[in-house]
Amino acid sequence: MISHLTGTVLSKWPKSIILDVSGVGYKVSMAPSHLALVNESADISLFIHTAVREDDISLYGFRTADELSFFQKLISVSRIGPKVALEIINNGSSAVQKAIVEKNLAFLSHISGLGKKTAERLLVELDGKISLSDEASLKSLGGGSSEDVIDALMRLGYQRNHITSVLKKLPTEVVREEDVITFFLKSV
Numbered sequence: 001m002i003s004h005l006t007g008t009v010l011s012k013w014p015k016s017i018i019l020d021v022s023g024v025g026y027k028v029s030m031a032p033s034h035l036a037l038v039n040e041s042a043d044i045s046l047f048i049h050t051a052v053r054e055d056d057i058s059l060y061g062f063r064t065a066d067e068l069s070f071f072q073k074l075i076s077v078s079r080i081g082p083k084v085a086l087e088i089i090n091n092g093s094s095a096v097q098k099a100i101v102e103k104n105l106a107f108l109s110h111i112s113g114l115g116k117k118t119a120e121r122l123l124v125e126l127d128g129k130i131s132l133s134d135e136a137s138l139k140s141l142g143g144g145s146s147e148d149v150i151d152a153l154m155r156l157g158y159q160r161n162h163i164t165s166v167l168k169k170l171p172t173e174v175v176r177e178e179d180v181i182t183f184f185l186k187s188v
Helices: 065-075 082-089 093-101 105-109 116-125 132-136 147-155 160-167 177-187
Strands: 004-012 016-021 024-029 043-053 056-062
Touching (some): 004 024, 043 065, 056 065, 056 082, 065 082, 093 105, 105 116, 160 177
Parallel strands (some): 024 056
Antiparallel strands (some): 004 016, 016 024, 043 056
């Protein structure tokens, strides 16, 4: 099984990239919010989940081992496949983990591809598997933004203290990483 890849991004699509690793191109699916932080021709390293089905082998990429672990917990829930798990992660890993710990059914059932019954199943099957320490390890600023957002904004030339002071005003309903970045850019 493929568990980690390092290479250059050849092309970027709405839900995946082609990653060139020593002349071999791998199609790697990623959450759209994570793709927003990836540039073509950039060198990146990804932790990989390899999904093997009867007629398909698919790769799913994550920037950290924690994201991969959370993805694997999500797909362990019956009726949640890799595509739905990516959509869940697209809403902000820390926000979703917090919703699971707090048993926030309203938040979870509004995620695209996740109805009320599946959200209830998610809460039941992941009860005790997601802890507050997992959520705290994501270094959340609140509202679901993470250290990755700060890193992305610092790469755009902003200073860390300026970023954190603007993000303190972040509304609680803004949870997806791409929305946090948009909020920041509109606020400066």
